Amino acid sequence: MLRPNKDKKEKIKLSKDSYAKARRIFSYIGPYKGTFIIGWIFLVFSSSVGLLFPYLMGQLLGSPANMADLSSPEQSSSLLQLDSINSIAFALFILFLLQSVFSYFRIILFTRVTENTLRDLRYVAFNRLIHMPMDFFNKNKVGELTSRISGDLNLIQETMRTTIAEFFRQVVIVLGVVIWLFFLSWELALIMLATVPVMAIVAVFFGRFIRGLSKKAQDSAAASNGIIEESLIGISNVKSFTNEALELLKFKKAIEEIRQLNIKSGNWRGIFVSFIFLCLFGAIIFIIWKGVHMVQVEQAMSLADFFSFIMFTVMLGASVGSLPDLFASIQKAVGSTEHLMNIIEEASEQELLKGKQEIQLHGKIEFKDVRFAYPQRPDVEVLKGLSFEAQPGETIALVGSSGAGKSTISSLLLNYYTIRDGAILFDNNSIDTIEVKNLRSQMAIVPQEVILFSGTIRENIAYGNPDATEEEIREAARQANAFDFIESFPDKFNTEVGDRGIQLSGGQKQRIAIARAVLKDPAILILDEATSALDSESEKLVQEALDKLMVGRTSIVIAHRLSTIRKADKIIVIDNGKVVESGKHEVLMEIENGIYSNLMQLQGGN
Numbered sequence: 127m128l129r130p131n132k133d134k135k136e137k138i139k140l141s142k143d144s145y146a147k148a149r150r151i152f153s154y155i156g157p158y159k160g161t162f163i164i165g166w167i168f169l170v171f172s173s174s175v176g177l178l179f180p181y182l183m184g185q186l187l188g189s190p191a192n193m194a195d196l197s198s199p200e201q202s203s204s205l206l207q208l209d210s211i212n213s214i215a216f217a218l219f220i221l222f223l224l225q226s227v228f229s230y231f232r233i234i235l236f237t238r239v240t241e242n243t244l245r246d247l248r249y250v251a252f253n254r255l256i257h258m259p260m261d262f263f264n265k266n267k268v269g270e271l272t273s274r275i276s277g278d279l280n281l282i283q284e285t286m287r288t289t290i291a292e293f294f295r296q297v298v299i300v301l302g303v304v305i306w307l308f309f310l311s312w313e314l315a316l317i318m319l320a321t322v323p324v325m326a327i328v329a330v331f332f333g334r335f336i337r338g339l340s341k342k343a344q345d346s347a348a349a350s351n352g353i354i355e356e357s358l359i360g361i362s363n364v365k366s367f368t369n370e371a372l373e374l375l376k377f378k379k380a381i382e383e384i385r386q387l388n389i390k391s392g393n394w395r396g397i398f399v400s401f402i403f404l405c406l407f408g409a410i411i412f413i414i415w416k417g418v419h420m421v422q423v424e425q426a427m428s429l430a431d432f433f434s435f436i437m438f439t440v441m442l443g444a445s446v447g448s449l450p451d452l453f454a455s456i457q458k459a460v461g462s463t464e465h466l467m468n469i470i471e472e473a474s475e476q477e478l479l480k481g482k483q484e485i486q487l488h489g490k491i492e493f494k495d496v497r498f499a500y501p502q503r504p505d506v507e508v509l510k511g512l513s514f515e516a517q518p519g520e521t522i523a524l525v526g527s528s529g530a531g532k533s534t535i536s537s538l539l540l541n542y543y544t545i546r547d548g549a550i551l552f553d554n555n556s557i558d559t560i561e562v563k564n565l566r567s568q569m570a571i572v573p574q575e576v577i578l579f580s581g582t583i584r585e586n587i588a589y590g591n592p593d594a595t596e597e598e599i600r601e602a603a604r605q606a607n608a609f610d611f612i613e614s615f616p617d618k619f620n621t622e623v624g625d626r627g628i629q630l631s632g633g634q635k636q637r638i639a640i641a642r643a644v645l646k647d648p649a650i651l652i653l654d655e656a657t658s659a660l661d662s663e664s665e666k667l668v669q670e671a672l673d674k675l676m677v678g679r680t681s682i683v684i685a686h687r688l689s690t691i692r693k694a695d696k697i698i699v700i701d702n703g704k705v706v707e708s709g710k711h712e713v714l715m716e717i718e719n720g721i722y723s724n725l726m727q728l729q730g731g732n
């Protein structure tokens with residue numbers, strides 16, 4: 127399962143399985159394989175051509191014509207030597223020309239493949255998320271989920287677009303340079319390989335270690351600030367408990383830790399700097415000395431080759447130094463890909479729910495001995511053999527104390543969760559034989575807390591039926607008692623709601639939700655009445671709209687208002703996961719010491 131990303135510096139643990147999962151990303155690159163392969167060809171070209179640069183630069187710097195100028199004042203260099211300088215410079219120019227063309231195509235092709243793949247991945251990820259079973263959203267917090275997915279996608283994007291290419295380029299450079307070095311002078315190459323790359327890698331890891339130490343020191347500094355803040359904000363507590371000394375002691379410990387950590391990091395920094403001067407530059411000087419010796423004393427190498435050798439060495443140092451970081455980025459991206467694949471491969475509702483039947487509902491509902499516990503809390507049974515029945519067109523009010531299981535019943539009607547035992551039937555068909563979209567399309571819910579989507583009022587009403595005509599939308603608004611207030615806005619149905627537009631009152635939002643339900647024209651209606659009080663005028667308008675909406679449909683009302691309860695065809699009182707009383711208002715009021723009659727008395731009804 128997904129783990130929340132609490133700590134950004136969370137260690138990446140990659141297993142064989144992680145790589146196998148990450149490899150599945152290639153199936154998303156598949157459609158753009160052709161472009162990707164051409165991009166790789168350009169990458170191979172540009173990386174290989176780049177290897178000629180240090181060679182040519184060395185030859186140019188160490189060309190006899192150059193040296194002749196330096197060594198003897200007589201301008202005796204022949205035209206031939208000048209010619210060779212010109213041709214090397216020209217070759218260098220061609221080299222950069224090729225490099226620029228290859229790099230251009232590599233970048234645009236890699237970007238194209240990355241962006242196409244990313245668009246597909248984003249779509250697939252959202253498509254999976256939106257089809258996940260309800261339980262998935264109980265297990266994963268939405269905020270964490272979305273930020274994690276976008277973080278993972280960004281990392282994958284960066285890796286596909288540049289990191290992989292850069293890593294490959296550096297590997298080609300390292301291998302190519304090594305071959306060149308041996309070609310130029312195997313003896314000097316052996317000496318160099320035994321020192322410079324080793325030193326470069328040691329320097330990289332050394333640097334990381336020191337960064338880690340400074341980070342620790344920073345964290346302790348933050349902790350010590352926390353102590354100051356906490357004790358000053360709670361200063362009256364500190365004083366009243368005369369705990370000044372205790373706070374000071376805590377602070378003293380924290381600042382001592384900062385001191386020690388910073389000294390430790392300072393010591394290591396000192397060693398690091400000495401190391402760089404002594405070992406890394408020492409190794410370079412040793413190689414230069416050896417090279418010059420080979421050129422001048424042993425005459426085993428030409429000066430131009432020696433310059434090329436030095437240029438290659440610099441290139442090798444830089445490449446080797448960049449490899450660990452590039453490799454770490456790729457590993458992170460593998461981790462991110464694994465997370466993303468976990469989501470993409472999680473079973474969707476459609477895969478979990480096997481019902482295939484498409485039926486036209488008439489509104490008969492039966493709960494037969496339904497037992498249910500939320501998957502997250504399997505040991506707490508919420509419904510313990512609950513039974514009730516609703517005939518087509520009836521209004522059923524569900525009553526019970528908070529936590530009795532009323533909302534759970536509405537979730538089960540919508541097939542958000544699978545029951546443990548018993549049966550839920552719609553027109554005598556078991557819920558698990560009915561296709562879930564077909565079922566939900568014939569139900570509408572007016573929830574307690576109406577959530578409107580960003581967009582216009584028209585779009586929000588049309589959410590109930592995106593195919594509705596303008597006239598149908600206006601009629602739905604009329605039936606929902608929403609028409610007048612919508613028309614009173616300057617932009618009328620085009621008024622933006624939410625952050626970018628008008629903020630609607632609770633009653634207005636509810637009437638929009640009712641208009642949505644009108645437009646959906648469902649066989650079954652679920653009303654979760656708002657507990658928060660509306661003002662009496664607003665309540666009257668909402669109630670009227672609901673009354674109109676309920677006509678000719680089976681309505682399950684999670685009831686808080688006396689008016690709905692009284693008018694209901696049947697009131698079902700739920701306690702401890704079971705139906706304890708059931709019948710019309712007058713009948714239930716007759717039960718002596720009954721839960722319902724007690725509840726009514728509490729609410730001031732009779």
Ligand SMILES: Nc1ncnc2c1ncn2[C@@H]1O[C@H](COP(=O)(O)OP(=O)(O)OP(=O)(O)O)[C@@H](O)[C@H]1O
Pocket residue numbers: 264500502503508526527528529530531532533534535
């Ligand atoms: N997603 C969930 N995961 C686990 N337990 C849940 C979940 N939703 C609700 N519950 C638990 O199930 C029980 C019934 O909750 P439910 O929301 O159905 O009660 P309710 O009768 O609608 O209450 P209220 O009137 O306060 O809305 C409660 O004990 C609640 O803590």
